[in-house]
Amino acid sequence: MHYNDYYKDVRQGLKQWYSKHARDLPWRVNTNSYGTWLSEIILQQTRMEVGVKKWFHIIASFPTVKHLADASEDQILKAWEGLGYYRRARFLHKAAKIINTNGEFPKSYIEWLKLPGVGSYTAAAISSISFNEAVAAVDGNVTRVISRLVGLKDPVNNSKGSKKINNIAKLLLDIENPGNHNQAMMELGALVCNPIKPKCHACPISKQCISSNNTELLNKIPLKVKTKKIQDVDLMWHLVRYKKFIVTIQFPSDGIWGNLWGFPNNKPSKDYFLKRRPLKPVVHLLTHKKIHANFFMWEAINKQALNDYAASINGKVIPVYDLKQLAMPRLITKHILPIISTL
């Protein structure tokens, strides 16, 4: 059989299947660039169910790109709170300002790629879905589908493997209908060709797939090179208060939880603060960090001492009650705010 026929069969199978099984995602109703763009940024490394919720929340808070552009970064981070990878929210804000200034959304893959937070996958997804541009979008789903389809022996997370995947994705692309084709590939990866126990019996392209119903291959492919060990990290945060006021600081923009709010690790002077009990340590798991967070509660001897301490560390004094208005890491909102709010 000729390769062209092979690709054609895959395209046909996908198209047929997607026409029946496409999920009813909110941004597939009344499609517009804003909703599509927002969905793609939210869904980067984020599961669909979580992403859909956040999409509704952000659409409600910022109905148009202008609302987003005119908002403060703190407001956007607050709306993003809990979703993780907070740079995405800051890039979203920057991109919104650019789009708002330009007066319109980008109209091509190349133009989308220039926006902050938009890489090759996102630019391809948006431009194919919104403008029917014939570019292949390759995400984790597509990588899995293609690597199994052809029985790829290379690791998919090195340059050689990902180049092969991208080349095959281009050959497979339905240039008449790239938006639906890209979404069909992803949908298949999400619903049928899932990581564990894929449903080959329900797959429209199992005839063309080298790994189909082959447990050994399916367990091995997609092959990935070394995963980093989880590292233990110790954090020490000081909850420094005077009556109903507390000191909070903003995390540096280039690190973890960039521009979110939290508590200082600077120990206050014993001359002006009475040390209270340490709080129960919190263990918080991230993808490649195991964070052991320790907290100490301090009470200032007067308001001036609190203000001076805050000033010395570039922190902010706010009523405890207002903490919930700031965007904070899950570690804090989950384990610390419930304790502090009872004080």
Added chain:
DNA sequence: AAAGCGGGGTT
């Protein structure tokens, strides 16, 4: 090419 960035679900 590799590191860093979140949080949570699933197995």
Added chain:
DNA sequence: AACCCAGCTTT
């Protein structure tokens, strides 16, 4: 405990 999720940016 390990893997995965509609990845991107920086070094």
